Amino acid sequence: MITFLVAGRNDGYGINLGKRTAISLNFFASLCRDPEDEILYVDCNSPKQDCTLVEAIADTLTPECRRRLKAYRVTGEQMKAAIGETPLFFSDELSRNVGIRRSDPMNPWLLSTNCDIVLQPLGRRPLHELLQRLPPRFYVCPRIGIPPAQWQMLDRINVRQISDFCDEVIRRGARFPPEKEQPWLRFAGVGDFQLAPREQWFAICGCEEGMKLWGHSDANNSRRLNLLNGGGRTPDLADSLRVLHLDHNLTGGSAHQNTLPNNDWQYWVEDVISPVSRNRENWGLADTELPVIRLDSAGEIDPALILKTQRRPRNLIYTLRLQLKARLWKQAGAAANWLEKKLGK
Structure with a gap:
């Protein structure tokens, strides 16, 4: 019925990245009902020495989440080859396109969202019931901010507790953000909830990689x-569900809004007159084979496989250099021990 599409990078961005990601992914999984329902996580340009974020936090994900989750890794070289030079370490547009391209065609709906979002249907009605009665078109939803001091108290693996917390937030009432003047935009932060039929994401040829x-x-x-x-x-x-955002910036707003160069609003938004993107035909790395990363059940990971997977490739020169360094350190240590004994006498 639905594909939850998220993207990220194992870089410690914002407050407690690992916990808020686990809360979000675990709760997405609790909303899945149909066998084809899935969560796609696209990891873009994480440091080479690190695994993807979802692999790093796998032990904090529920069995249902690990079963539903599929991850893809885009390297820095692949990102650069696809979009060219950029001052950013991460391409949200390319990442989401990778997920769109590889989403399950059996799911008629695709939700583009983020790993700091919790979706709570009002009255705890199943999400798939809402999706079944929705006309097939594009939808948005305003979000409610949850302060870090509150969401960090939650048990990331206890989806019942998280759901009860969401219900309490809804019961006490929360103020929606003011509407934007543009009727097609509606709210700030719309990227946290962009729901459309999967076929429509393909009709517009994905996000603008430019x-x-x-x-x-x-x-x-x-x-x-x-x-x-x-x-x-x-x-x-907004009459059917609540979008709760796990705030992760103490100063409010975007953590990068005043530090990074922005895309031109006039060119990329106001002047747009066609629904189809300017992307090349192979948008979303359509011609690139990206192995799917599946998370094994807790306790079933083979230590030997971990060593094989995470071992860094080494060439002959690199190996000789390591051996030389090891020999020098051994000799230096022996000399230090000899000198210490002499001085001790």
Whole structure:
């Protein structure tokens, strides 16, 4: 019925990245009902010496989450070959396109969201019931911010506790963000919930990979998906569910909004008149074979396989250099011990 699409990088971005990612992914998994429901995580340009973020936090994910989760790794070299030079370490647009391309065609819906989001259907009604009755078009939803001091108290693996917390937030009432003047955009932070039929993501040829600077990709998506659906006011799902954002920046707003160069709003948003992106035909690394990363059940990971997977490739010169360094350190240690004994006498 649905593909949850998220992207990220194992870089410690924001407050307690590992925990908020686990909370989000575990809760997405609890909303899955159909056998084909899936969570796609695209890891883009994590440091070579590190595994992907979802592999690093696998022991904090529920069995259901590990079963539903599929991850893909995009290297820095692959990112550069696809989009060219960029001052950023991460391409959100390319990452999401990788996921769109590899999403299960059996799922009619694809939700582009983030790893700091919890979705709570009102009245705890199953999400798939809502999806079954929705007309096939593009939807957004306003989000509610949850302060770090609150969500960090949650048990990341206890989805019942997380759901009870969400219900309490809803019961006490929360103020929605003010609406934007653009009827096709509706709210700030729309990238946390962009729901559309999978076929529509393909119809617009994915996210704009040419947006190589910071920001406005979600607005560009909203603009083009709105055009694809005939324009007018983009409908929201605030009457059916709540989007709770696990805030991770103590100063509010985006952590990078004042430090990174932004994509041009006029060019990438206001001047857009076609729903179809400017991407090449092979958008989303369509011609690149990316092995799917599946997480084994807890306690079933073979230590020998871990060593084989994480061992760094070494050439002859690198190996000789390591041996030389080891020999020098051994000789230096022996000399230090000899000198210490002499001085001790």
